Amino acid sequence: MSSKHFINDPTHLVLSALHSITLTNPTTALDRTNxxxxxxxxxxxxxxxSLISGGGSGHEPSFAAFVGPGALSAAVAGTIFASPNADQVRRCILERVQADRGVLVVVMNYTGDVLNFGMAVEKAKAAGLRVEMLVMGDDAGVGRSQGGKVGRRGIAGTVLVHKIAGALAAKGAELEEVYAVAKLVAENTVSIGSSLSHVHVPGREAGEEEELKKDEVEIGMGIHNEPGSEKSTADLKGLVKTMLKYMLDQSDKDRGFLEVKSSDETVLLINNLGGVSVLEMGGITTEVVEQVSKDYGIKPVRIIAGTFMTSLNGLGFSLSILKLQDTGSKHSLLDLLDAPAECTGWSAAIKSSTWTKPPTQTLDEGHGAGIENKPCGLQIDPQLADKALKHALEKLIAAEPEVTKYDTVVGDGDCGTGLKRGAEGILEKLGSDKQADAALYLDAITSVVEDRMDGTSGAIYAIFLNALAHGLRTQASSSSQKQADAKVWAAALHDALQAMSRYTPAKPGDRTLVDALAPFVEELGRSGDVRKAAAAADEGAKKTKGMKASLGRTVYVGGSGFEEVPDPGAHGLAVFLKGLAEGLE
Structure with missing residues (x-):
C-alpha cells in the first residue's frame, strides 16, 4: 500500500480529475459545484x-470518463469512496441532462449510493419526469448468505451496462427498452476481484487500512477496501482458478449466481484495479482465457482487457463474465457492445467485423528463409580461428569477476555477466561448423551474441559484428584476394567502426569500449600485427582509469569510483583481444 501521493488534498484531487476529462473530451462539461x-x-x-451513473470517486475511469456520445449522458461524483448526496443527483437529472425522452439511472449496489440516487429519482418522478433506476450487483465475492437482504456489491461488470445501455439509447430506443436491456445485462453478469494490497486514500493518515502480508492475496476484496471472501497464498494460476470457481461453479449454492454453459456466447472483461502494470495485465489475461476455456469450455466471443473501474491504485484485478441474451429487438448485445462510443473510459477498439471474421493468416517461422547471408569468398582457417577464439573467450570468462567488480563501482554491475554469457554461448558454438568463409564464420558468432547478450553492450557488439561481416563482403567485392589476411581484417574493422558510429557517438576519450576498440583497429591497420594491436587496446583500456564518462549508464550513476577503476567494457574487450592475439600464435 502506497501512502505517497502527488495530490494529498482529496477535494482538490477530485475536482481537478473531473476537470481533466473536459480537457481530453470536448463533448463534456463540468458542473464544478455539484x-x-x-x-x-x-x-x-x-x-x-439520458443515461446517468455515478458514485464515490476513486474508481476512475468509471464513472465520469464514460460520459460521451454512445455512453453515459452524465456522471455524479462523490468524494473518494463516498456517495454523492441526493441533491447532486437531483440537480443532474433536472438540470444537466435532456429528460424529454426519459432518464435511466444506473447505480452500483452500495447502501449510500442506492439511498441517495434513489431519493433523487423519486424527487424527479414527483416532478413529473420519466425516470427508471437500475441497481447493479455483480460481485460473486459476496455470497447469498453474506449478502442477505442487501445483495451483492456492484463492481466492474457495471461498465458493460453503461456501454450497452448507452449505445441503445444513442440509437433512439425508448426508455422502457433501454431499461429492459440494461436489466438483462445486469442479471447476466457475474464478477469478482482480487488484490495483493489494500489502498491508501489521499488525505487520510497512513496505517488506517489493514495491510496484507507479503505473500497474501485477498480474493473478493471490494473496491473500497472491503474485506474479501478469503485470503490465499496461491500463485496466479491458483488464484484465477479460485476466482473462476466463485463465478461459475454451479455446485456452490451460495455463489452459483450465473449458469454459463460451453455453448453460451459470453463476453469476458479483465479489469485492472489501478496498480497492475500493463505487462502483468497481459500475463493475467492469457492465464484467465486459457483457464476459462480449459476448465469450463467457455470461449468468449469478446475479450476486453484494460482499466475500466479501479480502486485508486489497487494492486489487483477483477474478472467479469456477461452471458449474452436475446434482446428481443433488432440490436443484439454484441452490436451494442461494439458500437462506437466517444468517451475516454472505454477502450475496446476492435470492430465487430474483425471479431466476426478475424484474419487467419500468419507469417510462419521461416517466412524470410529465402533471404540468406551470402559467402564473401574470403577464406580463413576455421581450426585456427576456433583455437584463437577459444583461448580469448576463456580469458574473458576468467576475467568476469574483475569486470563485474569494476562495473559495480561505476555502473550497474551487469557488464561482466553479460560478456560471460556471450562468451559461453560462442564456446558452445565453436567446432560445430567448419566454416571457412570469413563472413559466414562471423555470422554464426554474431547470431550467438544477438541471442545471448542483452543490454547496451550486447547491442553494440551485435551492430559491430554485423557491420564487420558486411565490411568483409565489401572488401571481397573490391579485390580479387582470396584469403582474409590482417590487411583485409583491418579494412573491414575500419568500416565496421565507421558503421557503429552511426548508432553511438562514442569516441576515444568517452570512457567506453571504443577506448579499447579504436586503438586496436588503428594499430592493426598501421602494422598488420595482431599482438601490437591488442597491446594498443590494452593501453587504451588502462587510460580510461580516472577518465570521466560522457556516455553510458556511468553518466547517470556518477560518484567518484571512476578514478580508481578502468571502464569495465573497455577492460573486458582488451582482455579478449589480448587472448585472441595469443591464440593466433
Whole structure:
C-alpha cells in the first residue's frame, strides 16, 4: 500500500480529475459545484434517453470518463469512496441532462449510493419526469448468505451496462427498452476481484487500512477496501482458478449466481484495479482465457482487457463474465457492445467485423528463409580461428569477476555477466561448423551474441559484428584476394567502426569500449600485427582509469569510483583481444 501521493488534498484531487476529462473530451462539461460531468447538448445529435451513473470517486475511469456520445449522458461524483448526496443527483437529472425522452439511472449496489440516487429519482418522478433506476450487483465475492437482504456489491461488470445501455439509447430506443436491456445485462453478469494490497486514500493518515502480508492475496476484496471472501497464498494460476470457481461453479449454492454453459456466447472483461502494470495485465489475461476455456469450455466471443473501474491504485484485478441474451429487438448485445462510443473510459477498439471474421493468416517461422547471408569468398582457417577464439573467450570468462567488480563501482554491475554469457554461448558454438568463409564464420558468432547478450553492450557488439561481416563482403567485392589476411581484417574493422558510429557517438576519450576498440583497429591497420594491436587496446583500456564518462549508464550513476577503476567494457574487450592475439600464435 502506497501512502505517497502527488495530490494529498482529496477535494482538490477530485475536482481537478473531473476537470481533466473536459480537457481530453470536448463533448463534456463540468458542473464544478455539484461535481457533475455531463454531455454538452450540441454533442448529442438528436433527443434520446439520458443515461446517468455515478458514485464515490476513486474508481476512475468509471464513472465520469464514460460520459460521451454512445455512453453515459452524465456522471455524479462523490468524494473518494463516498456517495454523492441526493441533491447532486437531483440537480443532474433536472438540470444537466435532456429528460424529454426519459432518464435511466444506473447505480452500483452500495447502501449510500442506492439511498441517495434513489431519493433523487423519486424527487424527479414527483416532478413529473420519466425516470427508471437500475441497481447493479455483480460481485460473486459476496455470497447469498453474506449478502442477505442487501445483495451483492456492484463492481466492474457495471461498465458493460453503461456501454450497452448507452449505445441503445444513442440509437433512439425508448426508455422502457433501454431499461429492459440494461436489466438483462445486469442479471447476466457475474464478477469478482482480487488484490495483493489494500489502498491508501489521499488525505487520510497512513496505517488506517489493514495491510496484507507479503505473500497474501485477498480474493473478493471490494473496491473500497472491503474485506474479501478469503485470503490465499496461491500463485496466479491458483488464484484465477479460485476466482473462476466463485463465478461459475454451479455446485456452490451460495455463489452459483450465473449458469454459463460451453455453448453460451459470453463476453469476458479483465479489469485492472489501478496498480497492475500493463505487462502483468497481459500475463493475467492469457492465464484467465486459457483457464476459462480449459476448465469450463467457455470461449468468449469478446475479450476486453484494460482499466475500466479501479480502486485508486489497487494492486489487483477483477474478472467479469456477461452471458449474452436475446434482446428481443433488432440490436443484439454484441452490436451494442461494439458500437462506437466517444468517451475516454472505454477502450475496446476492435470492430465487430474483425471479431466476426478475424484474419487467419500468419507469417510462419521461416517466412524470410529465402533471404540468406551470402559467402564473401574470403577464406580463413576455421581450426585456427576456433583455437584463437577459444583461448580469448576463456580469458574473458576468467576475467568476469574483475569486470563485474569494476562495473559495480561505476555502473550497474551487469557488464561482466553479460560478456560471460556471450562468451559461453560462442564456446558452445565453436567446432560445430567448419566454416571457412570469413563472413559466414562471423555470422554464426554474431547470431550467438544477438541471442545471448542483452543490454547496451550486447547491442553494440551485435551492430559491430554485423557491420564487420558486411565490411568483409565489401572488401571481397573490391579485390580479387582470396584469403582474409590482417590487411583485409583491418579494412573491414575500419568500416565496421565507421558503421557503429552511426548508432553511438562514442569516441576515444568517452570512457567506453571504443577506448579499447579504436586503438586496436588503428594499430592493426598501421602494422598488420595482431599482438601490437591488442597491446594498443590494452593501453587504451588502462587510460580510461580516472577518465570521466560522457556516455553510458556511468553518466547517470556518477560518484567518484571512476578514478580508481578502468571502464569495465573497455577492460573486458582488451582482455579478449589480448587472448585472441595469443591464440593466433
Amino acid at each position: 461535481k457533475i460531468l455531463y454531455l454538452r447538448p450540441d454533442a448529442q445529435p438528436s433527443p434520446q434517453v
